Amino acid sequence: MSSTHPYVGTVRAPEFTPGLDWLNTGPLTMAGLRGKIVILDFWTYG
Secondary structure, eight states, X not given: OOOSXXXXXXXXXXXXXXXXXXXXXXXXXXXXXXXXXXXXXXXXXX
């Protein structure tokens, strides 16, 4: 790769739906997460 930032892309994630329930944090926004590493953990009761 010739770019100095190999992980920079053009795909934009959609904004979170207003009114979601959050665990251990307040409401998050894409702007607030920009430039941070985000780990997603999907779980169910089943």
